[in-house]
Amino acid sequence: MTGWPLMDPYIHWFDLAGVAVFAASGALTASRQRMDVIGFALIAIVTGIGGGTLRDLLLGIRPVFWVAEPTPLLLCSGVAVIVFFTAHLVESRYRLLLWADALGLALFAVVGAERALEHGAPTSVALVMGVMSATFGGLVRDVLCNELPLILRPEIYVTAALVGAGTFLAADSLGLDREPALLAGFATGFAVRAAALLFGWTFPVYKPRPGRDYPPDDPVGRR
Amino acid sequence: MTGWPLMDPYIHWFDLAGVAVFAASGALTASRQRMDVIGFALIAIVTGIGGGTLRDLLLGIRPVFWVAEPTPLLLCSGVAVIVFFTAHLVESRYRLLLWADALGLALFAVVGAERALEHGAPTSVALVMGVMSATFGGLVRDVLCNELPLILRPEIYVTAALVGAGTFLAADSLGLDREPALLAGFATGFAVRAAALLFGWTFPVYKPRPGRDYPPDDPVGRR
Amino acid sequence: MTGWPLMDPYIHWFDLAGVAVFAASGALTASRQRMDVIGFALIAIVTGIGGGTLRDLLLGIRPVFWVAEPTPLLLCSGVAVIVFFTAHLVESRYRLLLWADALGLALFAVVGAERALEHGAPTSVALVMGVMSATFGGLVRDVLCNELPLILRPEIYVTAALVGAGTFLAADSLGLDREPALLAGFATGFAVRAAALLFGWTFPVYKPRPGRDYPPDDPVGRR
Numbered sequence: 001m002t003g004w005p006l007m008d009p010y011i012h013w014f015d016l017a018g019v020a021v022f023a024a025s026g027a028l029t030a031s032r033q034r035m036d037v038i039g040f041a042l043i044a045i046v047t048g049i050g051g052g053t054l055r056d057l058l059l060g061i062r063p064v065f066w067v068a069e070p071t072p073l074l075l076c077s078g079v080a081v082i083v084f085f086t087a088h089l090v091e092s093r094y095r096l097l098l099w100a101d102a103l104g105l106a107l108f109a110v111v112g113a114e115r116a117l118e119h120g121a122p123t124s125v126a127l128v129m130g131v132m133s134a135t136f137g138g139l140v141r142d143v144l145c146n147e148l149p150l151i152l153r154p155e156i157y158v159t160a161a162l163v164g165a166g167t168f169l170a171a172d173s174l175g176l177d178r179e180p181a182l183l184a185g186f187a188t189g190f191a192v193r194a195a196a197l198l199f200g201w202t203f204p205v206y207k208p209r210p211g212r213d214y215p216p217d218d219p220v221g222r223r
Numbered sequence: 224m225t226g227w228p229l230m231d232p233y234i235h236w237f238d239l240a241g242v243a244v245f246a247a248s249g250a251l252t253a254s255r256q257r258m259d260v261i262g263f264a265l266i267a268i269v270t271g272i273g274g275g276t277l278r279d280l281l282l283g284i285r286p287v288f289w290v291a292e293p294t295p296l297l298l299c300s301g302v303a304v305i306v307f308f309t310a311h312l313v314e315s316r317y318r319l320l321l322w323a324d325a326l327g328l329a330l331f332a333v334v335g336a337e338r339a340l341e342h343g344a345p346t347s348v349a350l351v352m353g354v355m356s357a358t359f360g361g362l363v364r365d366v367l368c369n370e371l372p373l374i375l376r377p378e379i380y381v382t383a384a385l386v387g388a389g390t391f392l393a394a395d396s397l398g399l400d401r402e403p404a405l406l407a408g409f410a411t412g413f414a415v416r417a418a419a420l421l422f423g424w425t426f427p428v429y430k431p432r433p434g435r436d437y438p439p440d441d442p443v444g445r446r
Numbered sequence: 447m448t449g450w451p452l453m454d455p456y457i458h459w460f461d462l463a464g465v466a467v468f469a470a471s472g473a474l475t476a477s478r479q480r481m482d483v484i485g486f487a488l489i490a491i492v493t494g495i496g497g498g499t500l501r502d503l504l505l506g507i508r509p510v511f512w513v514a515e516p517t518p519l520l521l522c523s524g525v526a527v528i529v530f531f532t533a534h535l536v537e538s539r540y541r542l543l544l545w546a547d548a549l550g551l552a553l554f555a556v557v558g559a560e561r562a563l564e565h566g567a568p569t570s571v572a573l574v575m576g577v578m579s580a581t582f583g584g585l586v587r588d589v590l591c592n593e594l595p596l597i598l599r600p601e602i603y604v605t606a607a608l609v610g611a612g613t614f615l616a617a618d619s620l621g622l623d624r625e626p627a628l629l630a631g632f633a634t635g636f637a638v639r640a641a642a643l644l645f646g647w648t649f650p651v652y653k654p655r656p657g658r659d660y661p662p663d664d665p666v667g668r669r
Contacts, residue, residue: 033375036426038382042358042374045351053281058499060508062283063342070347084429119509124516128491135488143366143589146375151488152479152592159484203482206530256598259649261605265581265597268574276504285506286565293570307652366589369598 010179011114014186015052015065016075018107021100022137023048023076027083028097029145037084043141044080045073050137051108055129059119098197101138101150105157106190109134109164110182123169130165131158134189156196156203164189233402234337237409238275238288239298241330244323245360246271246299250306251320252368260307266364267303268296273360274331278352282342321420324361324373328380329413332357332387333405346392353388354381357412379419379426387412456625457560460632461498461511462521464553467546468583469494469522473529474543475591483530489587490526491519496583497554501575505565544643547584547596551603552636555580555610556628569615576611577604580635602642602649610635 026047030040049066056064066072090096112133116126135151135158142149150157168185172178195201249270253263272289279287289295313319335356339349358374358381365372373380391408395401418424472493476486495512502510512518536542558579562572581597581604588595596603614631618624641647 031429034428034430036379036382036428038385038426039374040429042354042381057280057503058510058513060510060513063344064281064283067281067283067339067344067348070345073347073351087429116513121509121513122516124519125513128519131488139590144362144372144374146371148592149590151485151590156482158488159482162484203484205480205482206477206486206533207480254652257651257653259602259605259651261608261649262597263652265577265604280503286567287504287506290504290506290562290567290571293568296570296574310652367585367595367597369594
């Protein structure tokens, strides 16, 4: 009925690690909004389980993983309480948030792609599922907390998830075992995002012609 | 196939009452955005059925309750039309919106927890399901209408849903009948939210150290 | 298992056309946010498949259509690349975006209503499913890209989807064949939205009494 408790243990630990670091990024975002501890727990839970929940809904796995087995909920709540009482010790909560998000992005990209393959999806679908489950939790976190979503910032973000999921899928199709393929995907995805954070790596972005006439209600013109 | 028409009649009325008051809160939000009557109906429907739809998707109930039986859609549309023609009679539409939302929050918190239990979820999952189905409709309403989500306001909100769902689950595990347990959960959840609205109850919130260096793009600094 | 590849070919082409034009509207929105090509592809995919994904989830079709068969993903990615390299040739990208969105709105309104009927939903549910699947992709696009959702703009928008889905359902219940009923619904829905774009058609909107006392945090007062 449900794929989660029946997972390969290795992917299970990847999944739980991703839940924990995304929960931490959610709790850190809650701290920037000066929420109370219950708000911390809610944002941590939604961020931690968001990507996997979307993945399970789209793949038709029901009920979703944390309904069958509540470990992820308890993990997210524990992380939220720890962050509530220790975040003031951190020099820059925003930097820590970005790094926790980067770890979660790389972990969920490979887990999402692996889950899709396991459920019989073609490679192109597995790639998109990896990217979607890697980015969805952070997106919900940012929308809930009224922050600018990370996917709208100029540094490379979605691409890191794409590279991670793509490396895993390439390694898998070349006949590598599941475990090294997952590790290779995680490592390359994280490396790309880390480079973007450390060196401000960006891609060539779309540049409109100058002098374009924006309509008066054009939000770009106001930014 | 679907759990909804087979529900205990008592929980069915709780559910419909929650749909109606959330629909009213949605229509009142639409009035603040000066929408037309079709916009009123859409926001009322999405707010009214949002929490129950998320609950059914996560629990794996399919199709979701209002696809099997359209009473909730008709109820939401009727509420939207009534609000469209009578909202100008209300002294403060925003206060009325907050009270309708509070009623819906307390109703959906116990209904969500009860539905999860009925579908075999453990207690911790039922608690989270209560909170999520109580807060999701209002959240979608606020995001759609470009309003600050209520969960970001300082007064107690998520906690009221948690207390309501928790009281129901505690009463249920102590062997109380379903009906008094639902009523007890609803009453305590609503009491907590009402106290927050009347007396401005808040929880201790996270306070960062003074003098923290926010990055230039930090939205908190701009608020 | 999945309804999509088994569809009537006619509705299948309607669906793919809607995916393509919504993908174009998403890529054009990405161009307004100066994203890189991967961001273009992500926004194009999410906008193109959003409405159909919500429809399949709510109707209980699993997995959702693009997991079973990846043509829609490849189509959206192709559209994103084309828009990335050609959007600067367009005089007003915002106008083009609005017209692509209008086509998608009319196409998805009839497809959503038809899919709901096919899965045994009553007429009122099919009407709401048409409206939801027509508006959801564009809504996610606008929330992701931090744009004012089109449903909040004063011109007729949701109503066009309602008219299109309603015309299809009326024609169908009068015994018309599926193909002319779909065409009639598409044509009327698109005509209403086109008139709104060309002539600024609006509905009577809700008007509050003057002198209302908004609370200090009322966002309407600040707009």
